[in-house]
Amino acid sequence: MRLDIGGWFESVIDWMLVNFAWFFDGAAWLVNQIVGGVEYVLIGLHPFLLIAVLAAAAAALTRSLGLTLFSAVAFLLIVSMGLWVESMSTLAVVLVSVLFSLAIGIPLGIWAALNSSVSAVVRPILDLMQAMPVFVYLIPAVFFFGVGRVPGIAATIVFSIPPAVRLTELGIRKLDAELLEAAMAFGAKKSLILKDVQLPLAFSSIMAGVNQVIMLALSMVVVAGLVGAGGLGGVVVQGVAQLDTARGFEGGLAVVILAVYLDRVTSGARSLGDVLRNRRIRKEQRAAAGTPAVAAVS
Amino acid sequence: MNASHLQALTTDHREEAMNPEVPFIQVEHLTKVFHPAKSRPLRLLPKKAANQGFVAVDDVSFQVQQGQIFVIMGLSGSGKSTIIRMLNRLIDVSDGSITVDGKDVRALAPAGLRAYRNQTINMVFQHFGLFPHKSLVHNVAFGLKVRGVDRETREAKAAEALALVGLGDRIHAMPDQLSGGMKQRVGLARALATDAEILLMDEPFSALDPLIRKDMQELLIKLQRNFKKTIVFVTHDLNEAMYLGDRIMVMKQGKSIQCGTAMDLLEAPADPYIEEFVAEVDRSKVVTAGMIVRPLDPSGAPPGDPDAGAVRVSDATVLNELLPIFAAGTERVEVVDQQGASVGHVTAEEVFTALSPKGYSNAS
Numbered sequence: 001m002r003l004d005i006g007g008w009f010e011s012v013i014d015w016m017l018v019n020f021a022w023f024f025d026g027a028a029w030l031v032n033q034i035v036g037g038v039e040y041v042l043i044g045l046h047p048f049l050l051i052a053v054l055a056a057a058a059a060a061l062t063r064s065l066g067l068t069l070f071s072a073v074a075f076l077l078i079v080s081m082g083l084w085v086e087s088m089s090t091l092a093v094v095l096v097s098v099l100f101s102l103a104i105g106i107p108l109g110i111w112a113a114l115n116s117s118v119s120a121v122v123r124p125i126l127d128l129m130q131a132m133p134v135f136v137y138l139i140p141a142v143f144f145f146g147v148g149r150v151p152g153i154a155a156t157i158v159f160s161i162p163p164a165v166r167l168t169e170l171g172i173r174k175l176d177a178e179l180l181e182a183a184m185a186f187g188a189k190k191s192l193i194l195k196d197v198q199l200p201l202a203f204s205s206i207m208a209g210v211n212q213v214i215m216l217a218l219s220m221v222v223v224a225g226l227v228g229a230g231g232l233g234g235v236v237v238q239g240v241a242q243l244d245t246a247r248g249f250e251g252g253l254a255v256v257i258l259a260v261y262l263d264r265v266t267s268g269a270r271s272l273g274d275v276l277r278n279r280r281i282r283k284e285q286r287a288a289a290g291t292p293a294v295a296a297v298s
Numbered sequence: 299m300n301a302s303h304l305q306a307l308t309t310d311h312r313e314e315a316m317n318p319e320v321p322f323i324q325v326e327h328l329t330k331v332f333h334p335a336k337s338r339p340l341r342l343l344p345k346k347a348a349n350q351g352f353v354a355v356d357d358v359s360f361q362v363q364q365g366q367i368f369v370i371m372g373l374s375g376s377g378k379s380t381i382i383r384m385l386n387r388l389i390d391v392s393d394g395s396i397t398v399d400g401k402d403v404r405a406l407a408p409a410g411l412r413a414y415r416n417q418t419i420n421m422v423f424q425h426f427g428l429f430p431h432k433s434l435v436h437n438v439a440f441g442l443k444v445r446g447v448d449r450e451t452r453e454a455k456a457a458e459a460l461a462l463v464g465l466g467d468r469i470h471a472m473p474d475q476l477s478g479g480m481k482q483r484v485g486l487a488r489a490l491a492t493d494a495e496i497l498l499m500d501e502p503f504s505a506l507d508p509l510i511r512k513d514m515q516e517l518l519i520k521l522q523r524n525f526k527k528t529i530v531f532v533t534h535d536l537n538e539a540m541y542l543g544d545r546i547m548v549m550k551q552g553k554s555i556q557c558g559t560a561m562d563l564l565e566a567p568a569d570p571y572i573e574e575f576v577a578e579v580d581r582s583k584v585v586t587a588g589m590i591v592r593p594l595d596p597s598g599a600p601p602g603d604p605d606a607g608a609v610r611v612s613d614a615t616v617l618n619e620l621l622p623i624f625a626a627g628t629e630r631v632e633v634v635d636q637q638g639a640s641v642g643h644v645t646a647e648e649v650f651t652a653l654s655p656k657g658y659s660n661a662s
Contacts, residue, residue, distance in 0.1 A: 183429075192444060
């Protein structure tokens with residue numbers, strides 16, 4: 001006996017297409033506007049100016065001279081390969097996808113951490129989302145949003161949400177039970193415990209999730225080139241279609257540069273919380289050192 | 299007029315609470331049954347078997363007077379940590395009643411429970427429970443932050459509490475810059491900063507080195523002299539229990555097997571289990587002059603006070619420290635209370651009797 005699961009899924013998609021066309025059209029329009037805006041800024045700025053900004057961001061977040069120099073040189077290489085516009089278009093798509101993924105994934109992760117029933121429901125869905133071959137998302141996405149970058153972004157969001165949810169949930173759940181008890185023993189409300197204890201201590205884990213989301217989004221963007229998302233994905237797909245080794249390699253190299261840059265910078269941001277905290281503490285300690293120390297009792 | 303009326307009311311209330319005849323904490327028939335997680339295999343068991351839980355605390359009753367240190371002593375798994383967590387309802391009560399300052403703790407609604415935890419009953423943890431991302435002053439100010447006290451006031455108050463425990467010069471340090479003993483001083487300061495009347499201390503010194511532990515016990519005694527908190531202290535160390543406790547409850551497998559003063563346990567252990575514990579106790583370090591002092595003759599000292607010039611010691615002095623005095627040839631010492639008033643005498647013979655294990659004195 002053959003169960004026609006694929007057929008059922010298709011009829012669900014058809015039904016959604018008929019009944020929610022207004023929603024998908026609206027969403028597509030909105031996403032297009034946002035990506036267009038980001039892209040307009042990234043491409044509109046003079047490449048050298050933007051490269052300086054990107055290198056400065058690397059310097060601020062990682063405090064590594066090597067990485068700062070690498071980003072400047074690598075982005076100049078992209079310019080010299082003539083792939084600057086495509087790269088910035090891809091970066092715009094990645095940034096917007098990541099923004100949506102985090103806006104959905106982090107709150108969902110918090111909810112799952114605080115409520116075990118939610119966690120039990122969410123986990124298998126995340127497994128499905130992560131294990132499903134990425135191309136499969138593209139098919140209904142094209143039906144919903146037509147050809148172009150919006151289906152690419154939709155597929156990218158679905159594909160890259162899981163680590164945001166998982167690492168947020170993990171970061172909150174792995175908190176030392178005694179710390180939670182201590183916060184409760186002083187009569188703190190759940191909302192204060194979340195804001196004052198759970199989230200600050202989960203920060204590093206959440207940032208690891210952000211890093212993963214960005215990397216997954218970038219890997220998906222190339223696949224999205226198949227449905228006409230343009231950008232570097234388009235360049236690579238074109239290279240494959242025309243068996244143009246040189247073009248394909250250059251497009252691939254530009255993706256690698258973006259990947260390394262985004263990975264290093266977001267890993268640097270992972271310890272940003274510590275850096276800011278240490279700076280605040282040093283300031284307090286310096287201020288305290290200015291006043292005469294209170295002699296220790298006993 | 300309204301205000302003064304209110305004040306009169308509060309004063310009355312305070313006096314009533316201070317009345318030593320009314321126990322500040324009254325626990326009756328307290329019971330806790332932990333139910334195993336309802337996992338699938340259990341659901342398949344007959345209903346009765348699945349419903350059988352693990353009895354962690356079994357029908358325990360006790361009272362704590364205001365200003366006392368009440369010690370719950372027992373080995374791991376005896377239910378002592380469960381009891382202390384039921385007092386502030388970090389663990390829900392299965393059966394029995396807890397009354398604190400006349401209020402039924404089990405009946406508190408969520409908002410009332412938060413207020414109760416914040417204002418009446420604070421806690422010190424075995425592994426300190428300090429927030430690693432907050433400096434000491436912010437750790438100590440946490441309870442006041444929860445209460446909604448403004449930043450400046452709560453930080454001043456926290457700095458004051460840290461000075462009390464000897465960390466006044468390190469208020470901006472982070473917890474991971476401190477040793478274990480210092481961390482627990484912060485834990486203590488955090489519980490003091492809120493002015494809560496009750497301190498729950500869950501094996502607070504167990505994770506510390508012996509020398510540091512001794513320091514911390516002395517610090518607690520010193521602070522207790524000033525603050526007169528009502529303390530419920532959990533430990534597995536009978537020496538510690540006897541050194542600190544006004545009264546001690548010994549737990550075994552969820553049941554209370556004896557409750558009394560250190561002397562009660564030393565002189566009349568209720569069962570072989572306690573006897574075994576007591577045999578391990580170094581009497582010279584837990585029995586104090588105040589415990590064995592012979593009260594003054596109510597008719598008053600005879601004319602020509604024979605104690606003029608006698609050595610005077612505090613009632614909290616342990617017998618170990620009296621030995622050198624007697625070794626130097628003194629026949630008896632005068633014992634004074636914290637206010638410096640004489641409460642009676644102790645002779646060398648009485649010290650030796652108190653130090654002798656039970657049984658020898660009967661033989662003589």
